[in-house]
Amino acid sequence: MSIEKEDAEYQPPTITPTDTPITNASEVTLNIDPTVSFPPVPRATTIQWQEDPDTQQTHAEQAFDLVHSFTNGNAKPRSKKGGVLSHLIKLGVADRRMKAAAQTSNASQSTTHHKKRPKRPTLYKSKSSLNSSTWSFLGASGGMWPSSTPRQTRSARTSLDLEDPYTLAETGTASFVHHLQERMQITADIADILQRQEFIIRLGKGLIRTGAPSHRIEAALDQTSRRLDVDGSYMVLPGLMMLTFGDSETHTSETKLIKCPRGLDVAKLERVNRISHMVARGKMAVPEALEELEAVRTAPPTWSTLWVLGAYVVSAATVAALFFGGSWTDLWVSGIFGLFVGCFTLIAEQFPMISNVFEMFVSICVALIARALHQYICFSAVSLSAVVIALPGYSLTSAVMELSARNIVSGGIHLVYAVMYALMLAFGLGYGSAIYDVAANPSSSQDGMYCQTDPVNPWFYFLLLPIASVSISIVFGGGPRQIPVMLCGAAVSFAIYHFLSQVPSLNVEIVTSAAAFGLGMFGNLYARVLKRLSFPILIGGIIILVPGSLGVRGAISLFDGSQDGYSGEFAINMVAIGLSVTLGLFLANVVVYPTGKKRHVFLGF
Structure with a gap:
C-alpha cells in the first residue's frame, strides 16, 4: 500500500518512539508532539491505494465470480457438509494425525522418564488392605485382573489411559485427544450423512408404493433434500428410481438405481406425505421419520x-x-x-x-x-x-x-x-x-x-x-x-x-x-x-x-x-x-x- 501526494509542501507530523524497550506488541505507544498541527489535505492531493499482490484475485477467481454472478439465481444450493467421500478422506487424515501423535507421545516417554513426576495414588504400588483372596475374587468375578497376581504389571503410561490427567500431562497426549475428538466428529458426520440419504431413499420408495405421481415424487425429494442439506438429484421412472448424491468438496457423485414396484394406497400416501411435510418444515427429526416410514411400510393394507x-x-x-x-x-x-x-x-x-x-x-x-x-x-x-x-x-x-x-x-x-x-x-x-x-x-x-x-x-x-x-x-x-x-x-x-x-x-x-x-x-x-x-x-x-x-x-x-x-x-x-x-x-x-x-x-x- 502506498500514498502518492501531489502537494510537496505538506509534511507529516513528527513521531518519536519511547525509550522503553518493547516487550509486547500490544504495548507499543507513539509520542506525538502536541504542538504539531495537522493541516488538511489539499484538494489537489489524491490518495491512491494499491492492494497487496497477495490479496489480489487471480484471473481464474475473477472468471468464477463472473460466472457465479450470472448463474446465482438458477444455481442449486450445495451441501455445506460435503459428502461421504470427502469425510472419508478427512477420516484418513485424522487417523494419520492420531498415529503421529501417538508416536510423538511414545518418544516423549523415553526422554522424560528420568524427570521427577508428581506422586499419584496407584493400586499396584500402594499397600492397601486388600489381601490376595480379595484380588482373586475380583479377578474371578469380573475378569479384570489375573487371580494369581494381585499387582498390575502393565504401565499406565504405555497404555495411554486417556481418562487419566496425569498420563495426559506426562506423556503429552493432549494432541492425541484432540485428533481423537476430530476423528469421532468426522465419524458422526458420516453417520449423519448416510442417515439423511437413507431417509430420502425410503421416502421415495414410500411415495412410489402408495401411488404418488412421478413429477410430484421428484418435487418432494428435492424439497426434502434442501431441508436436510443433501446435494442430490432424482429421477423416477416406472418401476425404477434413480438417485444421485453429489459431493461438492471432491466434485464426485454417487448414483443409486433402486427397483420399486408401483402401487396405490391413498391412506398410506397421506401418511407418507405428512412425514415428508413435517421433515421439510423441521418439525420431525430424521431418526423419528425413519421409524414412521418403516411403520407405514410394514403396516397391513388399509382394508382387508x-x-x-x-x-x-x-x-x-x-x-x-x-x-x-x-x-x-x-x-x-x-x-x-x-x-x-x-x-x-x-x-x-x-x-x-x-x-x-x-x-x-x-x-x-x-x-x-x-x-x-x-x-x-x-x-x-x-x-x-x-x-x-x-x-x-x-x-x-x-x-x-x-x-x-x-x-x-x-x-x-x-x-x-x-x-x-x-x-x-x-x-x-x-x-x-x-x-x-x-x-x-x-x-x-x-x-x-x-x-x-x-x-x-x-x-x-x-x-x-x-x-x-x-x-x-x-x-x-x-x-x-x-x-x-x-x-x-x-x-x-x-x-x-x-x-x-x-x-x-x-x-x-x-x-x-x-x-x-x-x-x-x-x-x-x-x-x-x-x-x-x-x-x-x-x-x-x-x-x-x-x-x-x-x-x-x-x-x-x-x-x-x-x-x-x-x-x-x-x-x-x-x-x-x-x-x-x-x-x-x-x-x-x-x-x-x-x-x-x-x-x-x-x-x-
Whole structure:
C-alpha cells in the first residue's frame, strides 16, 4: 500500500518512539508532539491505494465470480457438509494425525522418564488392605485382573489411559485427544450423512408404493433434500428410481438405481406425505421419520381382503348403471363378474406368472360369458363395468400430466403403458367375443354389441353415485378420513359431466375438461383452506370420469371386425380425453395458485 501526494509542501507530523524497550506488541505507544498541527489535505492531493499482490484475485477467481454472478439465481444450493467421500478422506487424515501423535507421545516417554513426576495414588504400588483372596475374587468375578497376581504389571503410561490427567500431562497426549475428538466428529458426520440419504431413499420408495405421481415424487425429494442439506438429484421412472448424491468438496457423485414396484394406497400416501411435510418444515427429526416410514411400510393394507372383494362387486354393479346405460339386470350380472375379477386380481398378486396374462385372461372370460348372455343383458355395459377398476383412466391421466409438466421420459413411458393396457383389455374382450361367434351362430355377431335392455332411471343416480364412489375408494385404499372427500370429488365431477353432456353443441373433450376444472378447483380450495392433501379428491373424481373407457370401447370395435371407422381412432380418443382432464386440472392450479408458490407438495396434480 502506498500514498502518492501531489502537494510537496505538506509534511507529516513528527513521531518519536519511547525509550522503553518493547516487550509486547500490544504495548507499543507513539509520542506525538502536541504542538504539531495537522493541516488538511489539499484538494489537489489524491490518495491512491494499491492492494497487496497477495490479496489480489487471480484471473481464474475473477472468471468464477463472473460466472457465479450470472448463474446465482438458477444455481442449486450445495451441501455445506460435503459428502461421504470427502469425510472419508478427512477420516484418513485424522487417523494419520492420531498415529503421529501417538508416536510423538511414545518418544516423549523415553526422554522424560528420568524427570521427577508428581506422586499419584496407584493400586499396584500402594499397600492397601486388600489381601490376595480379595484380588482373586475380583479377578474371578469380573475378569479384570489375573487371580494369581494381585499387582498390575502393565504401565499406565504405555497404555495411554486417556481418562487419566496425569498420563495426559506426562506423556503429552493432549494432541492425541484432540485428533481423537476430530476423528469421532468426522465419524458422526458420516453417520449423519448416510442417515439423511437413507431417509430420502425410503421416502421415495414410500411415495412410489402408495401411488404418488412421478413429477410430484421428484418435487418432494428435492424439497426434502434442501431441508436436510443433501446435494442430490432424482429421477423416477416406472418401476425404477434413480438417485444421485453429489459431493461438492471432491466434485464426485454417487448414483443409486433402486427397483420399486408401483402401487396405490391413498391412506398410506397421506401418511407418507405428512412425514415428508413435517421433515421439510423441521418439525420431525430424521431418526423419528425413519421409524414412521418403516411403520407405514410394514403396516397391513388399509382394508382387508373381504372388504376389497365386496368393493369390486359393488363398484362393477353401480358403474354399469351409471356410466354405460345398464339395466337392473345388467347391474347384478356385472356384480358377479366384478367378484370374479376381484378374486383373480388377488390371486395374480401372489403369482407373478399369472399376473403377466391377467388382463387378457380376465377380459376373455368376461367377454365370452357376456356374449353368451347378450340376449338378456347389454354386452358393452356388463363387460366394461366388470373391468372398470382395471381401466387405465388414472394411468392415462398421470401420463399426460407428466408430459405437460415436462417430465418427458416418465410421461412417455406411462402413456405407452396406458395405451397398451387398454389394448390388452380390448383385445381380450374382442377375442372372447370372437370365440363365442365361432362356437355359436355367426349371425349373432351383428347385434352382440347393441344393448337390448332399458337403462336405469336417472333419478337413481343420486343413490348409485355415493355407493360407487365409496366402493372405488375402498379398492384404492382410501381410509375412513379420505372416503368423504373422495365422495365429494366424485359428486362434483359427475354432476358437471352429466349436466353439460346434455348440451348438444358441446363435444366430449369440452365437457371432460370442464368437469376436471371443477374437480381441480374443489380439490385445491380444500387443500388451501384446510391444509390437507387434495390427492384423494382428485383420484375419486378422475376415476369417475373414466377417461380410458372411451378408448377401450373403440378398441373393441377394432378387434371384433367392425368397419365403422371408429375403431381406428381409439388411441387418439384416449389421448384427447387425457389431455382434456389435464387441461382442466392445470387451469384450476393456475386460478388457485397464480404465483406458483404452493404451501404443500401435493396441493394439486
